[in-house]
Amino acid sequence: MPYDIYAEKIILNYEHPHNKGVLKDADTRFKEYNQVCGDEIEVYIKINNKKIKDIKFIGRGCAISMASASMITDFIKGKSIKEIEEYNVDTVKNILGMDPGPVRMKCATLSLRAIKEAVEKYKLEK
Amino acid sequence: MYDVNKIREDFPILKIKVNGKKLVYFDNAATAQKPLQVINGIKYYYENYNSNIHRGMYKIAEDATARYIESKTKFAKFINAGSIEEIVYTRNTTEAINFVALTYGNKVIQKGDHILISEAEHHSNLLPWLWLAKRKKAHLDYIKLNKEKTGLDIESLKTQLEKKPKITAVFHASNVLGSVNDIKYITRLAHKNNSTVLIDGAQSIPNMKIDVKDIGCDFFAASAHKMMGPAGIGILFAKKSILNNINPLFGGGEMVKQVNKYSCTLNDLPWRFESGTQNIEGAIGLASAIDYINKIGIDNIKKHEQNLVKYAFDELSSIKNLEIFGGNNEKNKVGIISFAINKIHPHDIAYLFDKEGIAIRAGHHCAMPVVSELSKEHSISRMSFYLYNTTQEIDAAVNAINKIKNKFNIQ
Ligand SMILES: Cc1ncc(COP(=O)(O)O)c(C=O)c1O
Numbered sequence: 001m002p003y004d005i006y007a008e009k010i011i012l013n014y015e016h017p018h019n020k021g022v023l024k025d026a027d028t029r030f031k032e033y034n035q036v037c038g039d040e041i042e043v044y045i046k047i048n049n050k051k052i053k054d055i056k057f058i059g060r061g062c063a064i065s066m067a068s069a070s071m072i073t074d075f076i077k078g079k080s081i082k083e084i085e086e087y088n089v090d091t092v093k094n095i096l097g098m099d100p101g102p103v104r105m106k107c108a109t110l111s112l113r114a115i116k117e118a119v120e121k122y123k124l125e126k
Numbered sequence: 127m128y129d130v131n132k133i134r135e136d137f138p139i140l141k142i143k144v145n146g147k148k149l150v151y152f153d154n155a156a157t158a159q160k161p162l163q164v165i166n167g168i169k170y171y172y173e174n175y176n177s178n179i180h181r182g183m184y185k186i187a188e189d190a191t192a193r194y195i196e197s198k199t200k201f202a203k204f205i206n207a208g209s210i211e212e213i214v215y216t217r218n219t220t221e222a223i224n225f226v227a228l229t230y231g232n233k234v235i236q237k238g239d240h241i242l243i244s245e246a247e248h249h250s251n252l253l254p255w256l257w258l259a260k261r262k263k264a265h266l267d268y269i270k271l272n273k274e275k276t277g278l279d280i281e282s283l284k285t286q287l288e289k290k291p292k293i294t295a296v297f298h299a300s301n302v303l304g305s306v307n308d309i310k311y312i313t314r315l316a317h318k319n320n321s322t323v324l325i326d327g328a329q330s331i332p333n334m335k336i337d338v339k340d341i342g343c344d345f346f347a348a349s350a351h352k353m354m355g356p357a358g359i360g361i362l363f364a365k366k367s368i369l370n371n372i373n374p375l376f377g378g379g380e381m382v383k384q385v386n387k388y389s390c391t392l393n394d395l396p397w398r399f400e401s402g403t404q405n406i407e408g409a410i411g412l413a414s415a416i417d418y419i420n421k422i423g424i425d426n427i428k429k430h431e432q433n434l435v436k437y438a439f440d441e442l443s444s445i446k447n448l449e450i451f452g453g454n455n456e457k458n459k460v461g462i463i464s465f466a467i468n469k470i471h472p473h474d475i476a477y478l479f480d481k482e483g484i485a486i487r488a489g490h491h492c493a494m495p496v497v498s499e500l501s502k503e504h505s506i507s508r509m510s511f512y513l514y515n516t517t518q519e520i521d522a523a524v525n526a527i528n529k530i531k532n533k534f535n536i537q
Contacts (some may be wrong), residue, residue, distance in 0.1 A: 037505070038360050062473040
């Protein structure tokens with residue numbers, strides 16, 4: 001894994017994030033915080049047939065958390081609830097194409113944690 | 127002549143490398159590095175007279191007791207307190223302030239009373255008062271920041287004092303803005319309104335001459351670790367007349383003269399407030415730190431910091447998209463510069479500084495109200511200097527800033 005955690009791809013996704021915004025008709029949403037950087041993120045998810053139909057996020061924070069939210073929300077579209085439950089730190093490293101290291105991992109996984117919580121909430125409410 | 131290179135030789139840690147680069151330590155407001163004189167003072171104690179104080183009837187315990195008391199004598203002199211009776215050792219500034227809120231505060235504050243602090247306090251000079259106000263159903267009032275957000279608004283102070291707060295607690299130097307309060311003036315105004323005054327001296331004790339008699343304050347709190355002493359030992363100065371009228375928080379060994387089954391006689395000042403075995407090595411390290419500061423001269427340290435702050439202002443002010451908080455009058459500042467770079471989050475800045483071997487702080491700096499006031503990210507970056515920092519190190523920081531801006535495609 002490359003050492004530079006601020007690769008071009010990360011900076012681009014930070015400057016021009018994908019899937020930024022809210023989904024008014026979301027089936028589930030969740031807000032998660034990151035103590036390390038004071039980041040916060042809220043994800044809105046539309047689910048159809050146990051698959052992610054659409055996802056958007058709002059939030060503020062460091063480049064790593066915001067860029068990874070952009071890339072992870074891209075990646076997550078069309079995936080099944082079951083698949084999402086199995087995603088972990090390695091999934092995030094692969095999506096980002098780098099290893100953020102122990103301290104910044106909390107930033108990198110912030111959106112995935114929010115997504116997992118939102119999906120869990122959805123399952124409980126069903 | 128102030129010889130910064132000679133001073134640097136006293137600090138072993140300044141020789142280490144971080145990420146292949148020489149360490150540049152710019153987080154002195156969080157904690158200061160320790161000179162050999164302090165390290166050796168503690169080592170010498172461990173190797174030559176480690177023992178418990180006050181009670182041992184043998185040589186090394188007498189030595190340890192004498193050195194512990196000597197530490198207090200030195201500190202009392204350092205801030206011009208009346209005597210060691212007015213010096214209580216705590217764990218840190220935080221514990222010193224909490225102690226005052228839990229003893230003196232609990233005693234004097236009643237329902238409906240007012241307590242006055244400011245919008246720019248560290249959490250450790252906010253939460254003890256917030257909780258005290260809640261416990262007693264009293265009011266917690268805030269002195270506002272001035273319009274420029276560089277320090278406190280004196281008109282606001284005057285307005286709030288009209289509510290006759292029983293306690294006024296303010297910082298001496300702000301850990302976020304770097305600005306210095308005129309605490310002598312504040313104390314005088316507060317006293318006119320019958321308010322007792324606590325000064326949070328965490329950021330002024332390392333670099334400013336403190337004279338509690340001249341200031342006139344009732345309490346002054348500080349931490350040894352910010353003035354090159356060890357962590358785990360803090361200091362509360364309190365006027366003797368006040369200490370004589372409050373009860374200890376903790377009961378235990380050493381704080382009583384005589385105990386029977388249903389009563390006790392308290393020990394003299396200040397010992398009745400120090401129950402159980404104390405941080406002896408901490409006190410000894412603090413004494414070495416005071417000696418070290420006295421050797422260099424606290425006014426020289428202050429001047430060196432101001433020179434660094436001025437140099438940094440000059441270098442930073444020409445950088446586009448960079449904002450400095452707390453004003454740029456180095457005469458009214460300790461060695462703290464908080465800043466933001468447009469569109470780059472402070473944690474990315476701190477992380478990338480580290481890649482250059484430069485340690486800075488990013489975040490809310492345990493002062494969330496003021497940082498939220500300054501930044502919509504609720505987070506800012508801070509460089510803080512001390513006696514061993516150099517202008518070359520500031521050049522390295524300026525280089526790092528330019529590199530970071532490049533990376534983020536910012537002009
Ligand atoms: C202004 C101010 N007050 C209080 C404190 C608390 O000091 P300590 O953590 O040593 O108790 C700090 C430490 O950062 C500070 O900067």
